Amino acid sequence: MIPAAFEYHRPGDLPSALALLQQHGDEARVIAGGHSLIPMMKLRMAEVPHLIDLQAIDALRGIRIDGTRITLGAMVTQHELIAHEGLARVAPILREAALQIADPQVRYMGTIGGNVANGDPGNDMPGLMQCLDATFHVTGPGGERAIPARSFYESAYMTAREEDEILTAVSFDAPTGGQAYEKQKRKIGDYATAAAAVILTRSGATCTHASIAMTNLSDVPVWSEAAGAALTGTPCDEAAMLNAIAAMLADIDPAGDNRGPVEFKRHTAGIILARAIARAWSRA
Amino acid sequence: MNDLTPDRDDRTAKLKGIGCARKRVEDARFTQGKGNYVDDIKLPGMLFGDFVRSPYAHARVKSIDTSAALALDGVVAVLTARDLEPLGLHWMPTLAGDKQMVLADGKVLFQGQEVAFVVARDRYVAADAVELVAVEYEELPVLTNPFEAMQSDIVLREDLTPGTDGAHGPRRHHNHIFLWEEGDRTATEQVIASADVVAEEMVYYHRTHPCPLETCGCVASMDKVNGKLTVYGTFQAPHVVRTVASLLSGIEERNIRIVSPDIGGGFGNKVGVYPGYVCSIVASIVTGVPVKWVEDRMDNLMATAFARDYWMKGRIAATKEGRITGLWCHVTADHGAFDACADPTRFPAGFFHICTGSYDIPVAYVGVDGVYTNKAPGGVAYRCSFRVTEAAYFIERMIEVLAIELNMDAAELRRINFIRADQFPYHSALGWEYDSGDYHTAWDKALKAVDYAGLRREQAERLAAFKRGETRKLIGIGLTHFTEIVGAGPVKNCDILGMGMFDSCEIRIHPTGSAIARLGTISQGQGHATTFAQILASEIGIPADSITIEEGDTDTAPYGLGTYGSRSTPVAGAATAMAGRKIRAKAQMIAAYLLEVHDDDVEFDIDRFTVKGAPERFKTMAEIAYAAYNQAIPGIEPGLEAVSYYDPPNMTYPFGAYICVMEIDVDTGETQIRQFYALDDCGTRINPMVIEGQVHGGLTEALAIAMGQEIAYDEMGNMKTATLMDFFMPTAWETPHYTTDHTETPSPHHPIGAKGVGESPNVGGVPAFSNAVHDALRPFGLRHTHMPHDHWRIWKAAHDLGLHG
Known part of the structure; x- marks a missing residue:
């Protein structure tokens, strides 16, 4: 050690x-x-x-809310995310997800930038950022680049960031509609057995837009476009939910580990997604 | 006496003696970061040792090249088996009568095994040097399953000549260690063959690990000028370590000083002697400077003293009314690469034959086969008395399975089979004499406290709702009535490496009435400095706050066998009371002299001796102490000291009734403990607050073991749970609320009637949690499923029962 x-x-x-x-x-x-x-x-x-x-670089700190655009400096800690009342109002799913990460001591140190940049499939923020359609801002010798979260992850620990680039910030539009982050884990401090980020917008009894991302069920976070599409235009009833789960299951590729074998993970992924959809819909 | 004389209640309260919820005196330093643990010890010129460990579970060591490591600046030495061989220390005896490699001698037998010992200027250089030692291995086929090991042609222990006996008799296969039997096999099998009802089950108590917060370590310091070896270490039995070190090294025992400083949890993990201790001592002798070695978490989990790993095949017979008529058990015990179990010498399976539990079972048989595999050695008593946890889990699972077979309520089945209060002292079919108990009273109190009938109604309602599709959560009610056997033990049948398992206390009363007492035990968090002072306060009438308790330094403490197996209170606590009584006997003579009456005319009264019939004439213990040193008393030598070595006449038999109410989510396998009620009967209660703390701690370990904690290997013998990410250690968040309760049935043979409690909650907790899981799924046909009951295993059980559609 x-x-x-x-x-x-x-x-x-x-x-x-x-x-x-x-x-x-x-x-x-x-x-x-x-x-x-x-x-x-x-x-x-x-x-x-x-x-x-990077902790002495002030430019990497701070949470900015400009109208509907939210920018998080790379060095913003999970604790700061949780404690920020303005952020909790415009994007409550961030607090809900960050509270599921480890324990307070870890969250005082752990940062949004580190969480998304490392490319660890167990981390919670990459899936959430894909669900939010966030943009990752990197700076390198060639200047600044903006990379969509949904195309950032290539495989475990491999990302679109070049070795000589530094991830400086994460930005996204404040989500509208109902949001939920659901995570099953063995214990405090554990990575997800399965986790789902869900954002649904609603018009009357109909879901008008759905974004669904899953965590730790593949070697990269999985934004399941098909799962979202399966809900869009539906009343989010049981049939629609089953379609969304089926679509999600086609997109994930979990590996067996100490949390359990593949069949268990696929089953719980469906359960967790169903719960996240139900909760997000109840908030939409 | 006048108005200013405190009344008896006040004087009693001031003593803070037996029964007082006195705050722990240790906590002031622990809560302020002022503890003094092994890793806090820094000696001038101290070097650091670290191990090169095997990445393979079974391999031949073809060569070890230490040249690159030795070339690194700051590296002082790299020891291999070849360096230890001239000293005869490349192997060492184990506590179980086997021998164990200190450093790999030709082959490695488990992943993480010690291969070479690097000694360097600091621990950073040592860690770098470990990387530079080049070891060439030739992989060998791996055996991780004890049943396969007993059939396999693969010879694990090439050092043992096939066909020769082991320490516990004949070995019938090259991977076999021993067969140990107790009870009447023929009679038991006859009863089973003709019984109304027989329940049969294989109950596996998985491999786990004590995982104390502080890992194992030591600082060895050989003073070449005066020839004295001092070893500071994480030792639960410092005196035994001194004797063993003397026998192994040839250094006279007077020239070895073993010091156990503050210890951050032991739970059996710190009973044994490990290669790190031997290598540090050798390195200090060779270099002439102190050498420190401290494990990291992975070292500790991978190599140092696992617990359990018992495959227990059981058959339990009963009449159709539910009276148990016989119990049969065969255990396949996976001991890993070396038999390094920590058990009294004559008991290679410890006290597993307490497995008839709380029940009056007329006939029983137990056979235990110990087997070698390519897993780490150990088999220590993780917060239990020598395989008592395994025994309690076995019988409490068998009772549940029998209840299913009989279609009976498991609470009632227990009740009709309990040993009755009037049967004590009770002789069990497997040879124990239970000292005292009142199981029916405890059981009825527990069932009433939780409203057992109400819980069953609620469970039935939930089940109905589940079947109607209104919920996916079931309720399980986990019952346990356990009986422990602790306080090893009578020297006539309990020894470790030939050393009888007595214990000791030495007391000095100072002239001004305060005192110091030293014991042969060593606290690892149990609070001895608090509770032993309370025993003495009640015995000798000096306030507990004025009594210092010291343990762990073999140069000052009297010889004792240490702290494990809940033996401190039953054995050293008894020695403390007996030494206190010797003090009191002398004090009585001094008081009589001072009061100018006959010895028999004074009597002890809380904190003083009074003249019988004239309580206004008295001498306090402080006055007596002063006189003992400063007044010439004819026929009495000066001073007020006593020592007692206590050989207990019997073990003690604490018991308890635990009830766990658990919700399980059949879809995800997640669980929630809704209620946990723990009634403990540990005989006389010395400090209720310390007892409650012990119960909370032990229950939390039990929760961990039952619900997720395991040492798991893959087929290649790779350890899959070597960090706290995968090895479950509950935090406050996972820990439920516990309700504690008690009855008090004193031990008839213990001087103050105390039985020991530290391990009860681990012993009784595991079956309570596990039975709750089983109970929730019983209506769907579940008989038994193995621990740990983590999410996926519960999910799997539900899945196999068809609960996922």
């Missing part, structure tokens, strides 16, 4: 951080809250000769 030796860098601004990343290339990684990277280093599954700590 002792990492290999490393140099610790603490740049005060983004250009300095980018310069360090350029200078050390493959030998460098940026660190935000550290709750994924530090355990990997301690297990010696990741060797990082140059660790670039």
Whole structure:
């Protein structure tokens, strides 16, 4: 549980951080809250000769709500997400999801940027960000880029971010309609056995739009366009829900692990999604 | 006496003796971060050791190249089996009469096994050097299943000559360790063959781990000038460690000092002797400077002392009215690569033959086969007295299965089979003498407290609603009535490595009336400094607040066998009371002299001796203590000290009635504990608050074990649960509310009637949680499903019963 030796860098601004990343290339990684990277280093599954700590960069902090557009600095912690009353009003699903991440001590340190950038399929925020159709903002030697969350994840720990880029912020439009984040886990601090993010809009008795994303049921988060489509235009009745679940099950590809075998995960994925849809619909 | 003389109640209260919910004196330092644990010990020039561990479960070690590690700046030495061999320390004896590799000698037998020991300037260099030791392995076929191991041609222990006996008799296969039997097999099988009803089940108590908050570690310091070896370590039995270290090293026992400082939880994990201790001592002897070794969490979970792993095949026979007529059990015990179980020498399966439980069963048989596999060694008593948890789980599951077979309520089935209060002392069919108990009273109190009939009605209503499709949650009511056997033990049949399992207490009363007492036990969180002072306060009339309790330093404490198996109160607690009585006897003579009356004319009264019939004439214990040192008393030598070595005449038999009410979600396998009622009878209650704390802690461990905690391996022998991500340790969030209650049936042979309680909640809790899961699914035909009852296993049980459509 002792990492290999490393140099610790603490740049005060983004250009300095980018310069360090350029200078050390493959030998460098940026660190935000550290709750994924530090355990990997301690297990010696990741060797990082140059660790670039982003916490002194003020430009990466802060929650901004401009009209309906919400921007979260990469270094915003899960605790800050939970505590922000304005955010809870315009996008309550963020608080609901963040409260399902680990425990308060972890949430004081863990950041939105680290959570989405690491590409860990167990993390909760990537699926939620896909559900919200969020945009990830990265900055590299070539300048800034905006990458849709729905096309960011390639495989476990592999993302569209280049090695010399830093994820600086996440932005998305305030969701409308009913929202729910449902997660089954074995215990506090665990990754999801299955989790679902659902946002539904409603006109009268009809669902007019649905966005559904699943967590830890594939090597990447799964935004199931087909599951959303199965609800759109329906009264979100049992038949529609079963169609949405069937569509979602066609999109996920869970692996067996200590949480259980594939058949169990597929079954609970359906149950969790049904619960999330029901709750979101009740709020729509 | 005048108005200013405190009355008897006030004087009693001031003592804070037996029965007082006195706050724990240890907590001031623990809650302020002022504890002193092994890893807090820093000695000048101290080096650090770390292990190269095997990535394979079974492999031949072809070569070990230490040159790159030795070339690293700050590395002092790299020890392998070849370095230990000249000292005869490349193998070491285990507590179970087997031997164990200290460092891999030619092959490795489990993943995480110690292969080489790196000694370096600091723990960071040591960790880097571990990476640089190049070990060439040749993989061998792996056996992780004890039933397969007993059939396989693969020889795990090549060091043992086939066909030779082990420490516990004949071995019938090269992977067999022992067969241990108790009871009357023929008579039991005859009863079963002719019984009205027989229930049969295979009950697996899975492999788990004590996982104390503080892992194991030590600091060994050899002083080459005076020839004295001091070892600070996480030892639950420091005196035994001293004796073993002396026998192994040839260093005289007077020149070995073992110190157990504050210990952050033991639960059986810190009873044994581990390769880390041996290597640290050798490294300190070789280098002449102190060497520290402390496990990380993965080291601890992978290599150090698992618990359970018992496959218990049972048959229980009864009349059609439900009177149990016989119990038969055969256990296949997976001991891993070496037999390193921590049991009294004559009991290779511990006290598993307490498995007739709380029931009057006329005839019984138990056979236990110990088997080698490619898994870590251990088999320690995880918060229990030597396989008592396994026994309690077995009988409490068999009772439930029998209730199904008889179509009877399981509470009633228990009631009609309990040993009656008038049957104590009760001789069980498997050879134990139960000291005391009143099971019917406890059971009735428990059922009434939870409104058992009301719970059954609610459960039936929920079941009906479930069948109507109105809910997907079922209610389970988990019942347990357990009987423990603790307080090992009488020297006539209990020893560890030949050392009798007595315990001890030595008391010094200081001239001004405060005192220090030292014991052969060692607290790991049990609160000995609080409770032993209370025993003494009641015995000698000095306030508990004025009594220091010290344990764990073999240079100062009297010899004792340590703390595990709930033995501290039954054995050392008894020694404390007996030593206190010796103090009191001398104090009586001194008081009589001071009061100018005959010895028989004074009597002890709370905190003083008074003249019989004239209570206004008295000497307080403080006055007596002062006189003991400072007044010439004819015929009495100065001072006020006593020592007692207590060899208990019998074990003690705590018992309890636990009821768990659980909701289970058949769709996800999630569970919620709605209510948990725990009635404990531990005899005389020394400190109700400490008891309640013990019960809460043990129940939470039981929750963990029953509902998710396991040490699991894949087919290659890779350990799948080596971190706390996968090894379930409940937090406050997962922990339910507990309601505690008690009855009080004193032990007739213990000086103050106390029985021990630390382990009861683990022993009784596991079957209560497990039975609740089973009870919820009983209406759908579930007889038995193995623990741990994590989400997917409960889901699987429900799925197999057709509950998912």
